[in-house]
Amino acid sequence: MIANLPFIAVAVVALIGIVVILTRQNLVKMVMGLSLVEAAVNLFLVSLGYRNGGIAPIFTSAPAGEMVMPTVQAMTLTNIVIGIATTALLLSFVMLVYRKYGSADAGVMRRLKE
Amino acid sequence: MIPEIIIRNAPALLIAVPMLAAFITPVIVRAGNGVMKAWALLATAATAAIAAIVAWQVLDFGTIVYTFGAAAPGLAVPLDSGGIPVRIIFTIDAMSAFMGIIATISAFAVCLYAVASEGRQTGQEIFFALLLLLEVGILGMVSTGDLFNFFVFLEINSIAGAALVSYRIRGGLSVEAAMKYGFISTLGGLIVLTAIGLLYGQYGALNMAMVASRMQFTMLDGIALAMLVAALAMKSGAVPMHFWTPDAYGLAPASVTAFLVVASQASLYGVFRIVFTLYGGIVQSLDWTTVGWIVIVLGVLSMFVGVTMAIPQHDVKRLMAYHAVSQTGYMLLGVGVGIALLGTSSFDTYGIVAMEGGIFHIFNHAMYKGLLFLTAGAIIYRTGTSDLNRMGGLGHSMKWTMLFFGIGALAIAGIPPFNGFASKLMIYESVYLFNPLLAVIAMVVSILTLASFVKVFHAMFMGPRLPEFAEVREVPAPMLLGMGLLAVIVVFFGVFPEQVVAGLVEPAARALADQGAYIASVLGGA
Amino acid sequence: MIEIFSLSTGTGSWNPVVWLIALAVAFIVVLIIWATGERSYRREGGAAAPFLSGNAEPEKGEVQIRAGNLYWGFTEALSGYYKHLVPLHTGILNDYVLWFLGTMATIILVLAVVR
Numbered sequence: 001m002i003a004n005l006p007f008i009a010v011a012v013v014a015l016i017g018i019v020v021i022l023t024r025q026n027l028v029k030m031v032m033g034l035s036l037v038e039a040a041v042n043l044f045l046v047s048l049g050y051r052n053g054g055i056a057p058i059f060t061s062a063p064a065g066e067m068v069m070p071t072v073q074a075m076t077l078t079n080i081v082i083g084i085a086t087t088a089l090l091l092s093f094v095m096l097v098y099r100k101y102g103s104a105d106a107g108v109m110r111r112l113k114e
Numbered sequence: 115m116i117p118e119i120i121i122r123n124a125p126a127l128l129i130a131v132p133m134l135a136a137f138i139t140p141v142i143v144r145a146g147n148g149v150m151k152a153w154a155l156l157a158t159a160a161t162a163a164i165a166a167i168v169a170w171q172v173l174d175f176g177t178i179v180y181t182f183g184a185a186a187p188g189l190a191v192p193l194d195s196g197g198i199p200v201r202i203i204f205t206i207d208a209m210s211a212f213m214g215i216i217a218t219i220s221a222f223a224v225c226l227y228a229v230a231s232e233g234r235q236t237g238q239e240i241f242f243a244l245l246l247l248l249e250v251g252i253l254g255m256v257s258t259g260d261l262f263n264f265f266v267f268l269e270i271n272s273i274a275g276a277a278l279v280s281y282r283i284r285g286g287l288s289v290e291a292a293m294k295y296g297f298i299s300t301l302g303g304l305i306v307l308t309a310i311g312l313l314y315g316q317y318g319a320l321n322m323a324m325v326a327s328r329m330q331f332t333m334l335d336g337i338a339l340a341m342l343v344a345a346l347a348m349k350s351g352a353v354p355m356h357f358w359t360p361d362a363y364g365l366a367p368a369s370v371t372a373f374l375v376v377a378s379q380a381s382l383y384g385v386f387r388i389v390f391t392l393y394g395g396i397v398q399s400l401d402w403t404t405v406g407w408i409v410i411v412l413g414v415l416s417m418f419v420g421v422t423m424a425i426p427q428h429d430v431k432r433l434m435a436y437h438a439v440s441q442t443g444y445m446l447l448g449v450g451v452g453i454a455l456l457g458t459s460s461f462d463t464y465g466i467v468a469m470e471g472g473i474f475h476i477f478n479h480a481m482y483k484g485l486l487f488l489t490a491g492a493i494i495y496r497t498g499t500s501d502l503n504r505m506g507g508l509g510h511s512m513k514w515t516m517l518f519f520g521i522g523a524l525a526i527a528g529i530p531p532f533n534g535f536a537s538k539l540m541i542y543e544s545v546y547l548f549n550p551l552l553a554v555i556a557m558v559v560s561i562l563t564l565a566s567f568v569k570v571f572h573a574m575f576m577g578p579r580l581p582e583f584a585e586v587r588e589v590p591a592p593m594l595l596g597m598g599l600l601a602v603i604v605v606f607f608g609v610f611p612e613q614v615v616a617g618l619v620e621p622a623a624r625a626l627a628d629q630g631a632y633i634a635s636v637l638g639g640a
Numbered sequence: 641m642i643e644i645f646s647l648s649t650g651t652g653s654w655n656p657v658v659w660l661i662a663l664a665v666a667f668i669v670v671l672i673i674w675a676t677g678e679r680s681y682r683r684e685g686g687a688a689a690p691f692l693s694g695n696a697e698p699e700k701g702e703v704q705i706r707a708g709n710l711y712w713g714f715t716e717a718l719s720g721y722y723k724h725l726v727p728l729h730t731g732i733l734n735d736y737v738l739w740f741l742g743t744m745a746t747i748i749l750v751l752a753v754v755r
Contacts, residue, residue, distance in 0.1 A: 021737055034300060041304050048315040075262055082269045086300045089273060093293040100286025106733045109290050112361040113731030298736055336752030344744035355743055357729060357736045408747060426715050428708050467650040502707035531656040536647055543649045573707035578700040609656050611647040
């Protein structure tokens with residue numbers, strides 16, 4: 001049960017993020033929800049690599065024993081950087097929408113429909 | 115006469131040339147706007163040449179495996195790794211080369227068009243840099259043999275695409291469209307990453323060939339397959355996840371829309387690559403009929419909902435965007451029938467023809483849809499409006515645009531002798547043998563497509579000269595050249611379909627269906 | 641020449657070159673028939689102007705049938721279908737995400753749970 005705790009945390013955070021995206025209509029809160037989902041995915045990736053009793057994956061003067069998987073750590077770092085770019089772009093879109101439409105509400109940002 | 119070093123490193127150059135050009139573009143604009151445009155044209159032309167070299171190599175010598183960072187490009191599996199390919203590998207088989215040709219031809223035509231159509235905008239260096247980055251994203255998605263690398267290029271695609279959609283602010287409308295496109299694309303990308311994480315956790319590998327060779331279909335693998343198919347189908351605009359498509363395609367500049375169509379098709383390529391190559395080996399545990407029917411249902415819904423939503427539209431680019439959704443349905447239908455018949459005896463009789471029809475339709479659609487969006491952009495460039503209720507009588511003054519629009523409209527409706535008819539014929543005949551009702555729906559959708567384009571043609575070009583459009587002239591030469599290039603390909607593929615199918619499409623379909631050859635080319639046999 | 645240019649679809653074949661040759665022959669026949677027409681016809685001088693029982697011709701923009709009116713019969717006949725389909729396209733971002741996640745959940749159920 002304790003070993004599965006990271007994955008349970010992933011599910012809880014992702015669920016909170018998705019509920020925020022679906023129920024909140026303020027655009028900034030929706031972007032926050034997206035950030036929560038992204039944080040959940042990052043946690044998921046890192047906890048995939050963990051090996052019980054493993055040490056850091058550095059070869060120089062390493063003690064004997066199993067190492068945790070380094071590939072997922074690289075994937076998580078890449079995803080964090082991608083998340084920065086995406087969040088920055090989406091937030092600048094929200095800023096422009098607020099400036100042009102006067103409101104940052106998804107119920108108002110619906111001039112394109114049908 | 116081509117240096118050996120270029121041929122050997124062509125897969126890396128395919129990504130490196132447009133990426134380097136994209137990063138140099140904001141610097142080179144200091145030497146003048148014209149120099150920057152010439153630089154962008156040179157970069158897209160060079161990428162097209164490299165894609166042609168890659169396609170020639172693949173079609174003559176088989177799948178190319180290019181390992182980044184190894185001593186020689188072909189050394190996929192290091193000798194001391196115990197049979198595991200540890201580096202990022204580009205696996206370019208005939209299907210990847212096919213998509214690469216589509217992407218580079220489309221990028222060159224769009225760049226040629228955008229040289230004139232974006233001439234009055236500010237910040238043009240950003241536009242061309244983002245266009246080249248979007249091309250990098252597409253080419254990376256179709257060439258890579260590594261799952262996480264696919265995700266990274268997918269995100270490059272989404273970010274560059276969203277930024278380009280919002281390029282002309284248009285009082286906030288373009289930004290609204292870009293917000294919707296960027297938001298849902300990012301969510302889709304995160305779901306793709308979760309699925310990739312699930313697969314890594316099961317099999318400890320990110321290389322597609324490695325995961326495919328170790329695949330046993332557990333429940334987690336089924337969930338990963340469903341997540342990947344759903345997210346990538348959403349990115350390609352399948353109903354009922356298509357709501358972003360009319361917004362983004364309708365509000366982006368016309369040149370960007372023509373290229374976004376190719377970006378969506380790269381996601382469609384992703385669906386096929388996942389289903390055929392990643393999960394292709396488990397003929398016993400995976401119920402191919404179910405997967406095939408899921409794709410077919412997505413396809414039929416897209417076809418029908420797309421075209422019926424298009425008929426009452428009065429904004430020309432939004433109408434064409436709904437048609438793009440509808441035509442994506444044809445590709446899904448064709449390849450879905452191929453998936454449903456995989457492993458059965460009918461696959462070699464008419465299943466492969468359905469797949470070839472769907473794959474040929476990808477190329478045809480990129481060409482005639484790009485042409486249609488570029489003509490719509492030409493009309494908007496000259497008249498300043500995109501509302502069909504306010505246009506009329508432009509055929510008197512814009513004869514070349516009318517000709518190109520006519521070619522595109524007849525091609526999308528599937529009228530001989532254009533290329534749309536050739537691919538649709540293959541889809542109709544093979545799908546009819548699978549299930550007659552699907553073929554009937556496809557033909558009805560084709561008729562409705564013709565109907566709505568007759569409406570657009572009449573509204574834009576027919577009728578008397580209107581007084582408010584008295585000073586409208588033909589569009590500048592670079593725009594005509596960009597449209598002309600696509601129109602020539604539409605006509606050429608229509609008149610010589612057998613050469614195209616035998617030379618390009620059939621190797622692509624066979625490469626997609628043959629999972630064993632893909633795995634063997636990376637992992638080295640057995 | 642016939643075989644090189646014909647696309648075979650497994651159950652039939654389509655030869656665009658032969659089709660184009662047939663079209664060209666038909667076009668030449670049409671051209672010959674057209675050439676036997678009246679040569680002295682000129683369009684200027686009111687010969688091609690519309691006759692509306694002597695009434696004045698309205699302005700060009702007002703007689704042009706606009707795009708929104710062209711398929712009224714079709715959209716009216718399918719109004720029951722459109723009444724349900726068009727309101728689904730709300731334009732609200734939350735609904736877009738809801739459709740996406742709902743479809744994904746359906747596909748997961750079909751593929752992984754109900755195998």
